[in-house]
Amino acid sequence: MSNEVKASSRERLLEAAATRSYVDGVNIGVEALCKAAGVSKRSMYQLFASKDELLAASLEQRAPGFAARLLPPADDVRSPRERIRYVFERVEAEAAAPEYRGCPYLAVQVELKDANHPASKVAHRVKEGLTSFFREEATRGGASDPDLLARQLSLVFDGASARAGIQADAPAGLLGPTVDVLLDAAGVH
Amino acid sequence: MSNEVKASSRERLLEAAATRSYVDGVNIGVEALCKAAGVSKRSMYQLFASKDELLAASLEQRAPGFAARLLPPADDVRSPRERIRYVFERVEAEAAAPEYRGCPYLAVQVELKDANHPASKVAHRVKEGLTSFFREEATRGGASDPDLLARQLSLVFDGASARAGIQADAPAGLLGPTVDVLLDAAGVH
Numbered sequence: 001m002s003n004e005v006k007a008s009s010r011e012r013l014l015e016a017a018a019t020r021s022y023v024d025g026v027n028i029g030v031e032a033l034c035k036a037a038g039v040s041k042r043s044m045y046q047l048f049a050s051k052d053e054l055l056a057a058s059l060e061q062r063a064p065g066f067a068a069r070l071l072p073p074a075d076d077v078r079s080p081r082e083r084i085r086y087v088f089e090r091v092e093a094e095a096a097a098p099e100y101r102g103c104p105y106l107a108v109q110v111e112l113k114d115a116n117h118p119a120s121k122v123a124h125r126v127k128e129g130l131t132s133f134f135r136e137e138a139t140r141g142g143a144s145d146p147d148l149l150a151r152q153l154s155l156v157f158d159g160a161s162a163r164a165g166i167q168a169d170a171p172a173g174l175l176g177p178t179v180d181v182l183l184d185a186a187g188v189h
Numbered sequence: 190m191s192n193e194v195k196a197s198s199r200e201r202l203l204e205a206a207a208t209r210s211y212v213d214g215v216n217i218g219v220e221a222l223c224k225a226a227g228v229s230k231r232s233m234y235q236l237f238a239s240k241d242e243l244l245a246a247s248l249e250q251r252a253p254g255f256a257a258r259l260l261p262p263a264d265d266v267r268s269p270r271e272r273i274r275y276v277f278e279r280v281e282a283e284a285a286a287p288e289y290r291g292c293p294y295l296a297v298q299v300e301l302k303d304a305n306h307p308a309s310k311v312a313h314r315v316k317e318g319l320t321s322f323f324r325e326e327a328t329r330g331g332a333s334d335p336d337l338l339a340r341q342l343s344l345v346f347d348g349a350s351a352r353a354g355i356q357a358d359a360p361a362g363l364l365g366p367t368v369d370v371l372l373d374a375a376g377v378h
Contacts (some may be wrong), residue, residue, distance in 0.1 A: 023302065025215070025216070025300060025301075025302055027216040036227070063287065069202060079311070082197070096228070099284070101302055102299065104356070106299075106351060107299055109355035110291065110295075110299045110300065110351060110354065110355060111214060111299065111300050112214075113212065113213065113214055113290055115355070115356050120355070124356075124357065127357060128357075136279075148362075148363065148366060151358055151361055151363050152363065152366075152367050154352070154357070154358065155345065155349055155352060155363065155367065156344065156345070156348060157348070158347075158348045158351055158352055158357075159249035159343075159344040159345060159346070159347045159348025159349070159351070160344055160348070162295060162347050162351055163343070163344060163347055166295070166298035166299060166304065166309070167297065167304050168298070168313065168316060168317075168343070168347075169340055169344070171342065173337075174337070174340050174344065175336060175342065177341075177345065178341050178371070181370055181371060181374040182367070182370060184374075185370040185373075185374075189340075
């Protein structure tokens, strides 16, 4: 393969792995992935050591976009409370889309059931980044226990996105009041 | 098959479907399930129309045990607040086991990504039962908005059990304070 063809095949495989695993689950087969990407199995194995590595790489590649979609810009002037609430407003907006299936970084870990899988490790790290964001804002906002508040907000994030993804509940009218109660109790005004 | 053999094969298949899908996920193959149950594929298909139906039946069969493990006895004398807290103390106790992988009725829906799958339907119904329990206790306990509180508690239940199941966090020191804040805010004392 030329370098250009390689780059394009790689991009298409990463795209297919991210989108197909989100819709069909991590157990989607190599054949189906290659077919969706329009890449031969032989080419796939020239680019990635295994399907597991392809899946991990696709989650890694999507991580900056995940953060950009959910977190407020670093330089905005809102208060820590508003910056935390912003994340949940974004979840509420995303969950309203009919194709929403919950947080991909939670789903992949629930599905793989193996914390040592390369894709689980990437997903775990991405979500730790979200918890760190909550912890920093909680600290800046004067929370009585920033670590507890960050864990609570992460729990609410995962619970709400999972329940929206399986159509058990919708975040609208639920997420805002829940986050407010937790922020109030922690003294983040 | 004699009726006795049938009953025993059926039980073993239900047991295998429940335990193997919890550990390995819903995509476990028919061969592996039959092997775990010590039942031929032919016998399996005499007892269940499909693997999907077997999975749904196994979740249905486990539902009374799920409720018995998590909910307080119907005739106990605790207050609604204590009865709600009891559920989360049970989650905390269960999540401490090394083999804990989160709530099976959440996991199966996250994995199947199909609300119309027979197993998703069973799981959805079982979890609605839990939300109904919360709503009834919230009402008895004088919650300002029993429906909102029930949704919040269901969200916390799923968030905490999912995060414990993927080893992102443990409920200890997190679940109690979170539930207390929500109960306080709703006026359930």
